[in-house]
Amino acid sequence: HKPNLKGKMGPPPVIPSVPRPVNLDDYKSHASRILPKNAYDYYASGANDQITLSENRAAFERLRIVPRVLRDVSSVDCSTTLLGTARVKYPICVAPTAMQRMAHDDGEKATARACAGSGGGNGEDATLMCLSSWSTTSLEDVMNAAPSGGGPKWFQLYVYKSRDVTLDLVR
Structure with a gap:
């Protein structure tokens, strides 16, 4: 030992x-x-x-991460507003990923909980999640999966020639 x-x-x-x-x-x-x-x-x-x-x-x-040693990092603030709509603690998001339930029974709901948990349960500090047009879980179920909605959510929308198909994706 x-x-x-x-x-x-x-x-x-x-x-x-x-x-x-x-x-x-x-x-x-x-x-x-x-x-x-x-x-x-x-x-x-x-x-x-x-x-x-x-x-x-x-x-x-x-990409290369170049460390800067011996710097004062006691008051670093990486927060920003993305596209004028989502205030985030750091500019990182979970990109739209289709068919998540192929990998896990909870699929997008598990991802939403993980994003919410990244901020210690505070929706304002949560990681932004963008839900895929080809999600295997409804937006409502994803929102309800995490406490307080789990922070900001975006939706990837494919705009099709047929407005009815596009409208079905939104619904």
């Missing part, structure tokens, strides 16, 4: 038998083991020639 941060002996560390995923490749590997094949194939692929999927991955690989 090693001393903990307070200098006291603590219990031996518990080492999980399966390492937790920490990057995209780890999550893909984990998902391939636990999801049904049709669900994994849906989530791991892109439309047509998967050009957008490839470009998105390449764009993220170009």
Whole structure:
């Protein structure tokens, strides 16, 4: 046993038998083991020639986080207003993700609860969630899944040539 941060002996560390995923490749590997094949194939692929999927991955690989050491971070405020409608604690949101119930029985409701929980239960501090046009859960059920509505929600709307189809998505 090693001393903990307070200098006291603590219990031996518990080492999980399966390492937790920490990057995209780890999550893909984990998902391939636990999801049904049709669900994994849906989530791991892109439309047509998967050009957008490839470009998105390449764009993220170009990003670099450059740490600035020895800076005073005691009063950092990342809050902002997105598109003039949603006040958020930080400019991060859950993008529209279709067919979430293929991966989990609670699907979008679980995502709404996770977004609400990111702010410690305070709707104003919650992560913004954008519900997909191809959600497997109604907007009303998603709103009711999290306490106090769980913070801001947006809806991805595909506008079709047929106004009736578009109207059905809104309803």
